[in-house]
Amino acid sequence: MLGSMFVGLLVGFLAGTLTNRGERMGCFGKMFLGWIGAFIGHLLFGTWGPIIxxxxxxxxxxxxxxxLAIFWRRGS
Incomplete structure (x- = not known):
C-alpha cells in the first residue's frame, strides 16, 4: 500500500511537471492522478520500462x- 502511494505520487508529480498542468492539485490529487494514469497507461501501452x-x-x-491533458486546464 505504501509503495503504491509513493509510486502514484511520483508518477503524478512527473506528469504534472512534464505537462505544466495541475499545479494546485496537492499531494493527494497527484497521488490519485498517478493511480488513474497508471491504470490508463497500462491499458493503452502495456507494461514496459522500469517497474517500481x-x-x-x-x-x-x-x-x-x-x-491531465483532457481534464485539467493550465493554471487551475
Missing amino acids: AGTAIIPAVLGSMIV
Whole structure:
C-alpha cells in the first residue's frame, strides 16, 4: 500500500511537471492522478520500462499526461 502511494505520487508529480498542468492539485490529487494514469497507461501501452512496486513507470506517466491533458486546464 505504501509503495503504491509513493509510486502514484511520483508518477503524478512527473506528469504534472512534464505537462505544466495541475499545479494546485496537492499531494493527494497527484497521488490519485498517478493511480488513474497508471491504470490508463497500462491499458493503452502495456507494461514496459522500469517497474517500481509493480507499476511500469513510463506507461503510467504517459497515461497521467493524457488524463491531465483532457481534464485539467493550465493554471487551475
